[in-house]
Amino acid sequence: MPVKCTRCCVKVAVLKRPKTSDALCKECFFWAFETEVHETITRAKLFKPGEYVAIAASGGKDSTVLAYIMKLLNERYNYGLKLVLLSVDEGITGYRDDSLETVKRNQQQYELPLKILSYEELYGWTMDAIVRQIGLKSNCTFCGVFRRQALDRGAVLLEVNKIVTGHNADDIAETVLMNILRGDIARLQRCTLITTGTEGAIPRSKPFKYTYEKEIVMYAYFKKLDYFSTECIYSPNAYRGHARAYLKDLESVRPSAILDIIHSGECMSVKDGIKLPTQGLCTRCGYISSQEVCKACVMLEGLNKGLPKLGIGKSSKVKRRVESLCKDASKEEESC
Template sequence: MTACSKCHAPAITYIRYNGTHLCAEHFFDYVERRVKKDLKKQWKTTGTEIIAVALSGGKDSTTVLHLTHLIFSKRRNITLHAITVDEGIRGYRDHSLPIAKRNCQALGIEHHIVSFKDVVGHTMDEIAARHDDIGECSYCGVFRRRCLNQKSQGLGVDRLITGHNLDDMAQSILMNFTNADLAKLARLGPHTKVQPGFVPRSLPLRTIPEQEVMLYAILHGFEFHNAECPYAVRAARGTFRDVLATLEDVTPGTRHSILKSYDDLREMLLEQYPSMRLNHCRRCHEPTSQQYCKTCLLIQRLEST
């Protein structure tokens, strides 16, 4: 059996992009050190803060919930919440909700559920039944952001934590480049500035590859929902996942290089594409750079067809 590169214990994993074998203990340490280091770069906590974790119940958000608890739960001036968005996807989200709830109960974190039906008036299953050309995920992403932001504001949250991993980040960076959407690329997060009306986000797992998040969750015995959304097959993201998997296979470390290039370019992008002056949406009064916010435009689209 191969020994850990840091001690003599048996290795449980091989980190291909840096050539190290790690035992469980050193693997945990490797993940936690990078998460803490990146979080420090993303934002500095100042006194009393309320933090919420966006928790779907999948491996990424469950892991980030446990890591956030590990890092912040002993700090008396920090309050932790978890928010689960119920998109209304039968056979999928109804399976992950009880798992999310059990994880919060085990950690003593207050759990909140916010549904598409309550906030935008339509479930994802109802939206999907319309077979709109723009695809389910175009609605889902915008409505999820609205639900999380609205609930976070209601709870007085200062910082929202999401479970995006390195693979998600690298895919999003490539997708925005390919779509020539550099303004969106500039604002991918983590958010360093607070924009009125929007709760800033931090992404503690952004440097951790998806497989490492999975291994961390399994080795810790976290209960998580391991299924794919039935509407994911239509998502463009799948193509980028395949392309990146091929690139990573040929050149280990590609995902890290893409993220590093993005981080190096980010300041320039933010200068080139500064935040626009925000108005209030004419319909819902939430902040938007247009007359109507994206959520209201999509609701109008649903209600006019």
């Protein structure tokens, strides 16, 4: 027996919203989805008229829906934004090359300019080459650190005011859980912010902070958006995978769990007197970092010196190792 839409009460419902349990028809779902993202954007004052905004685009479901919705809302509500798609080519054969084809189609479909930056041109290393060096352990750490910086460098090149990413509510709740499990209080405080990098770096925001993954996938499906859904061939990001499976299990029992976890993350605060790492700038590349030398530079140095494990250990150990490497290097120079 088909269920009627609880909002318009006319059409047949196609989806049960995880947030509210409402049964909605296609049109009412589109309306609710788009309006909520618009409200998130306006309530957090994410943009100002005239700003130039880069949409981080991977070709996956989240960023494809983000690009579609940014263009739609920008036109519908006259945000007055200039939009551009920004993609990073990690150099993963059989995965990123295919997903970039999706981004290129999105560029045409949404009539947005596209800039692609590759790890190879930025760092001299593709992910394929990195995996050949380090194997399938910790490769996601390299990729994540490099991607974050690559987006920033792309944004600087394009001279944009802001970057938006497709991180959704499920992603943020997962990150909250991971940071709690690791006791990473500095990241725990940052990870629920809708905008980060307001000091110094180009601000990054997450218009889908309160949007459930289920709704993003259903939106993409009903709108017949063109996205790429293959898992990365190097994907076993095992730690996140566990957090994710746990979160999905919780969601199946109580759908509000995702928003509840984000809320918990927002409410946690650090006792007075607890020392948190302060964010400064990397002395080598000038990128934002809580260490003297940023993670990307340490990792790159490790790769170039044939010590690829360098960037993935504890930062205190790495610091000692870097210092001794620097001493060795200066000794070599002296002896020459």
